[in-house]
Amino acid sequence: MEFNDLKIFQSVATHGSVSKAALELNYVQSNVTARIKLLEKELQTPLFYRHKRGMILNTEGKRLLKHSREILSRMDEMKLAFQDKSNPSGVLKIGIVETVIALPDILSSYHSKYPNVELSLKAGVTDLLLQKVIDMKLDGAFVTGPIRHPLLEQVEVIQEKLVLVTKGDTFSMEDITTRPLLLYNKGCGYRGRLESWMKVEGIVPKQIMEFGTFGTIIGSVAAGIGITIIPESAVTDLVANDTVYCHDLPEPYREITTIFIRRKDSYLTSTLQCFIDEIVARTELEQVQEP
Incomplete structure (x- = not known):
């Protein structure tokens, strides 16, 4: 079995198509077809269900996909281990929740110091990004914390205040029962905090409208469509212009922590180590500047 065969197999599995792979x-x-057949012959088992529109992994194929990802990931780690540690390069795959206010400063500082590193950013909700880090599809991710998982380690990035955001300057809990909630998809840490509060208070929302981006959510709130929950820092400019208004959540639901997670048993490349160093440096600077 050759490593290249595993790459071909992964591509076919991802696309569900020989032609796309x-x-x-x-x-x-x-x-591609020949390499897949050779792989199946060597493993003595079919790996796909074949149909007119493409190919779907069977149970054995799913097993191989998991192993192949781990094998190829280790190969990449081995190559990176021999790079010049003082001059990181390559691709760094980072997951982000869209409202991390500290992110632009971290990215800007990191890019200026290590221009040979290509930053690949993947936006998503906390649960999705967490799973992608566990599956080694991402090198690390900014998510809502804290996270307790035996495979993950975390670095605190910033603590923020969660607020309910509306178009009007007045708000009561009854508004949630009469106006739609505009939220990120399931798995969002902010949404989880709001749902916990509503469950304790016995609040049943009128309607939940799901969105995938911050711009769509906050634009809809500004248009008077409904209410959302978001870190206060994400809407500072809009509040200053009276475009939207913020309303406090009760303790302990208002405090939110953004953390950076990575899989602890994966090889810590110099590329990722330098990125974590930037996060720590910024956090320490913020603490020094606090009154």
Whole structure:
């Protein structure tokens, strides 16, 4: 079995198509098909359900996909281990929740120091990003914490205040029963905090409208469509212009911590170590500047 066969297998599994995998890898389709058949012969088991529209992993294929990801990830780690530690390079895959106010400063400082590193950013909700780090699809991620998981370690980035945001300057708990809640998809840490509070208070929302981006949510709130929950720092400018208004949540639901997570058993490359160093340096600077 060759490492390249595992890369071909992963591509076919991801796309569910030999033709799309061939296009991605710049191979002819017959070569991709032949390598998959050779892999199945060597493992003595089919790996896909084949149908007219493509290919779907069977149970054995899913097992191999998990192992192949780990094997190829270790290969990448081995290569990175021999890079120049004083001059990191390569691709750093980072997950983000969209409202991390500290992120631009961290990215700007890191990029200016290590221009040879290509930053690849993936936005999503906390639960999704957490799973991608566990599956080693991301090198690390900014998520809502704290997180307790045996495979993960975390660095605190910033503590913030969660607020309810409306178009009007008045708010009562009854508003949640008469106006839609505009929230991120399930798995969002902010949404989870709001749902915990509503459960304790026995509040049943009128309607929950799910959105994928901060811009869409806050724009809809400003248009008077409904209410959302978000870190106060994310709407400072809009509040200053009286575009939206913030309303406090009760303790202990108002405090939120953003953390950076990584899989603790994965090789800590110099590229990622330098990124974590930037996070720690910024956090320490913020603490010094606090009155």
